[in-house]
Amino acid sequence: MSDATMKFAMLGLSALAGLSLAMGACGRSGLNEFDVNAGGAGGATSTSSHSGPGGEGGLGGGGGTPCSGPTDCDDRDACTTDTCSDGVCRHRPRDDDGDGHAPLSCGGDDCNDFNPSVYPGAIENCTDAADNDCNGVADCFDPACDGAPLCGCTPSPTGENCTNGIDDDCDTIVDCFDSDCAGTPACGCSASEAGKCGNGFDDDCDGAFDCDDADCSSDPLCQCRARTENCGNGTDDDCDLLIDCADPDCRGIFPCACVPPGSPEICSDNVDNDCDGRVDCADSQCFSSPSCQHCMPEICNDGIDNNCDGRIDCADTACFFAPNCVAVPEQCNNGIDDDNDTLIDCQDPDCANNPYCVLQQANCLSPKLITGSGTYTGDTTGHISETRGVCGGDAGEAVFYFTLSQPSRVVLDSIGTSFDSTLYVRTGACNSGAEIGCDDDSAGSSWAARLVFNLLYPGTYFVFLDGYTVDPVGGANEGPFVLNVVITPNPPEICNDGIDNDGDIYVDCADPDCAGIGPCLNCANGLPPAPEFGIAACTDGLDNDCDGKIDCADDDCSASDYYITECCNGVDENGNGIPDDFNCRCVSNADCPSGQICYTHTAHACGIPCQSYFGEICPFVAPGSFCSAVTGQCEF
Incomplete structure (x- = not known):
């Protein structure tokens, strides 16, 4: 990595951290906003914009929209909780777990809105897998758990108990917030699945979801979905608004199958010649072909694939803004992009905790x-x-x-x-x-x-x-x-296989567990074996840890798995102003020179705190990690 790429400047990121905090405050504020229809002195206004009959959304002067049930009050704002109370719609800032903090997705500060024990300022519980205080690290990785007698969550072999207020399965989601509990008697059951055959829930708690439930056998949606898509007849056989090769059910099936790299598309043979998943007039190569001159702009309510792209009416992106294609919440198992975000069912983040998608x-x-x-x-x-x-x-x-x-x-x-x-x-x-x-x-x-x-x-x-x-x-x-x-x-250390078997970072003879064992006797010029950690051990000309490699030839003296640019010798060999960066092996900060810390959660190597770099160092230290402002090191 070049100096220009690294842009090492010991400037710190305090200014950027301040900017991040400022940006985090934008959007919806916390839960100081309550019922937008409550009126009265001291009432707060909502940041949501609600329009509709009766002046919904304002304070005072007559309240909100009349309603007969909660479905009448859906304002299609994911950041409000909509209820019908005393015949009037009421909209409150979202707080699913009732801990007084709005979720991050709505501009709040709750990093897990499915667990009431998680919010900024909460006391860190060292054995529940959750980041209780929302500082970016949980359990053993949180400094608040240093010295705790027990650390780390142990999942219950019986899974989530849906009534005890404890995260039994260590997935950080509690009781009825956990999708494992959806549809269970403890969290509410319906008498029948009928009438609810497309919502992705086992509403009657019989173990069968939606169209798989016998209660839904007469539902038109399920009767149609039971049919198999014919992948070459130009018809939407299974009622998901997708035709032939545009339907995922047809991937890999003739005429949608193709052996890469294929050949140029032929626009009139009903075959995916060029292996791009689009056949004939649905392929952009065929837009000007005479065979496709019958194609026209999509009409969004006629049940016909007018523009020949394999998508009918509201499934066609050309219809997203048509009056009859207004977005509705994603249903998660009907094969349709209900909310017009181009993501269907379990591919949509809105369905992440839906029981059907969890089962999938x-x-x-x-x-x-x-x-x-x-x-x-x-x-x-x-x-x-x-x-x-x-x-x-x-x-x-x-x-x-x-x-x-x-x-x-x-x-x-x-x-x-x-x-x-x-x-x-x-x-x-x-x-x-x-x-x-x-x-x-x-x-x-x-x-x-x-x-x-x-x-x-x-x-x-x-x-x-x-x-x-x-x-x-x-x-x-x-x-x-x-x-x-x-x-x-905690497997035991094997003293001659070159592997840190027991996870204490010390390998073979460098591990105290191997002291006095055969291969570790009298191998370091008569001295007791020791880790080849730090500048002194990496420059003394001895094979301190008896692995047959001396000083800079030892992996412990070029410790980084991804960023090997120097040897642990106190010299700034790559000219970036930081000697030995991430190439001195360590177990704790005591193994590192002044000004550096041990990256114990990723590289197990010494480096300056990650906030001290101008630019993001963690992708180079440990790909997939991020810089924690709490620990000063890269975290997964």
Whole structure:
């Protein structure tokens, strides 16, 4: 990395931090705004704009819109809670968990509006996986937990108990806020699913969602959705407003299948010749073709694909602003982009906590928690590919996550899966975090994958069980899957394998656990073995840790996994004004020179606090991490 790229200037980011705080204050304010229809002295005005009969949205002088139920009061503002009280609509600033703090998405300061024990100023609970005080770090990583006798959340093997006020499954969401509890008797059940067959909830608590429930068998929506899309007849067979190859149901099926790189599009043969997923007149290459001159601007209420793009009426982006296509809340399982944001059902962030999407676990919006060693099953049929690993994964995936509070050995495999599967793991952010492993066929059993991590440090990890490809003849690699997980916390140190088995950063003979053991006797010129940490150990000409490598040839003296530019010798070798940056291995700040700290949560190397750089250093220290203003180091 060049000096120009790094822009190292020991200026700090205090000014930028102030700017961030100022920007965070823009938009909706906190919960000092209450009922916008309440009137009376001292009433606050709402930042929401409500228009409608009766002067809704103002204070005093007659209240709000008359109503007979809550559906009459939906103002389509995601940042208000809309109720019908005493026959009048009332709109209050959103605060789902009732802790007095609005969510970040609405300009508030609550970093988790599904847990009433989480808000700025809350006391950090060191064993609940939640960032209670909203300082960006939770449990063991929060300085407030230094010295705590217990640290880190242990998920209950029975999952979330929906009535006890505790986050039993360690997903930071409590009781009825947790999608695991949606539709349970504790959180309310309906007598029947009928009349509610497209909302993504198991309303009658019988274990069947919407059209999968027998109560919905006569619902027109379900009768139509039960039909299979014919991918070459120019008709919307399954009533999702998508025709043929524009329908995800047709991916990989003739005539929508194509073997890359394909050939130039032929505009009249009903085949996707160029492998772009668009056939004939739906392909931009065919706009001027004589075969497509019958196409015309979309008419938004006639049930016909007028402009030949495979999308009918309100599913066509050309109709988003048509009067009959006004956006409504996303329903999450009807195959339609209800809110006109181009994202359908479980691909829409609005559906992240919808029970149907949680059950699907098809993307990073709704990953499933791995609570510990065991076997996890599901089905990827119909999942749309949103991610892939370096070793493959072009079909739909299932996404999991697990959080380690202790160094652990982790083994994953997909033995028992019904299709050619891949496994890959990311840390940091789910979609964009660093990929730390990817495998296709190493499990030795019918296309199954296997990954072995001898040691993973505390943190959150995302696991993707993906279908290897979409075959033009056989279709997508999808179907029932099996994920086998073995997590072994605090494995013992093996003293001759070159691996930090027990997670204390010390390897083999450098680990006190190996003192006096065979390979660690009399190997450092007669001196007791010791870590090759710091300038003194990296410049003394000795193999201090008995690994056969001396000083700068030792990985501990060029410690960064991603940013190896110097040796830990006290010299500014790359000329950026900072000697040894991120190349002296460390376990604590005591291992680092004055002015530097040990990045214990990512690189385990010494560097100046991350706020002291002009520019974002963390992508280079540990891809997928961010600079924490609380700890001064990069965090996942």
